Amino acid sequence: MPVHDLPAAEEPDDVVHAGTLLPHPTAKYLSADEFKAAFRNHPAGVAVITADAGDGPVALTATSVFSVSAEPPLLVFSISDLSSSTPTIRKADTVVVHLLGAGQLDIAKLGATSGIDRFADTSIWTRLPTGEPYFPAAHAWIRGRIVNKMEAGNSTVVAVEALEAKAPAAGDPAADAAEAQPLVYHNRTWHRLSEDSKIS
Template sequence: MASTARPERSAPSAPSAERSFDASLSADEFKALFRGHPGGVAVITADAGEGPVALTATSVSSVSAEPPLLIFSISSQSSASETLSRAETIVVHLLDADDLSLAQTGATSGIDRFADHHWSRLVTGEPVYHGVRAWVRCAVIERMDAGGSTVVAAHALQSSIERDGSGEALVYHNRTWHRLGDHSAI
């Protein structure tokens, strides 16, 4: 019996942020495109040994339930980016409309993001805000440089849900905070 030879497949080349293309959207065009795409709001905290940092992110997405993985991106321009690039663990706070003040604080540069909000440290050392809808403590498993940002993949280790999500969601859309609830259902 003759064997059937299969052609060898070459591995697909990995995409590169440094790769050049004949055409590309400008930064302004790209920003305008995504202004119309709302994002859920989270605040990410960490401490890599020099004190706690926090930032607001609208890029948090679940990736897998088994294992429980999520991703988010951090702009290199964020004052928290250096600490987040070294932290082995982080806390992602998933916010709702009742947490607007914290979202605004995490998005404001040049301030102490822990001064006006009740927080403490988990027994494992990470800074965690109290009274938020939910938070999840994660181990960072991968970082990838992507343009002027770093994409972080994290494995969920521990969580707390204070409000079940039946309240009004907080989203960021077209450079403005929005409250989603029964009134906005279609």
Template sequence: MIGSEDFKAAFRLHPAGVALITADPGGAPVAFTASSVSAVSADPPLAMFSVSVLSSSAEVLRRTDTVVIHLLSAKNLDLAQLGAARGVDRFADTTRWHRLPTGEPVFDAADTWLRLRILHRVDAGGSAVFVGTAIESQVAQDADSDGLVYRNRTWHRLGAASAIRVPELADAAGRR
């Protein structure tokens, strides 16, 4: 078995999409940035994410039935940084977010978000893994902004200039 430092070093080099996750089971809302978000299944629509058990959001997530996963683009770097900051009130600027009719906080600048009902909570080492079914979503009509990824402790923009064209795959897709 490898040590935790070797494991973290390997995953630092693996780019991951960036999301802001919000929840409020009653009381004070929480928000945190995550790069552990993944689609699990399209039918039924399931997604998952994890959070460190040491996170200030972990206890709130154990009590909530629903969360909102904001899938961030490069234009949302400020939201990613807000969710990653320590010791700040992420909801202080009330002009940046609103509550859904069901109570969850949503940041308005995010073009794409999914509201999930939590189905499973799994303790996994120093983290908790959450799996939920998507019960509501928003994808803006013009949601074609450059992607935001995190790699090696740095934010990166994915856009047309970073695309790698693979002729065989592009040709095969055109013949279908």
């Protein structure tokens, strides 16, 4: 029986009506600290997102990037309202998502440090022919067009259609180099994934 046909007393705690998630009236929400603690042991890959909406380049480090579709090629990430880069990314038509290896920890830290000019060192960044700022040292990057934005709490979820990508090909020494080992953020610390981390 469809959810909307159930008697009210039999509805589950979270009921979808007209595309909106409605919390049960007696639901108890986690505190921010409880929510963070639940995710503390959940590692995430590290990316740096860059954009320029006409007011100068911005960059931020994100652990929320994930792919959602291969055909069409779509990825999603979230940006906090507290980030100084968020207004520019919201206005931008395109972004570059850098998927970082352990050898690019300096770029990850750069994007994660507030109150600095992240583009002061002109030797580590340039622009693509299409105008977007990017870091050539990144293990892989994807240029994409923003196709959707959704406000969620104190963040914005951004959906991006991939237009262009650059990554070392299989068998390329750059793909196997130690600096290409994935950079992961776990329990408030940077980590490198390597052959030693395999368990099967």
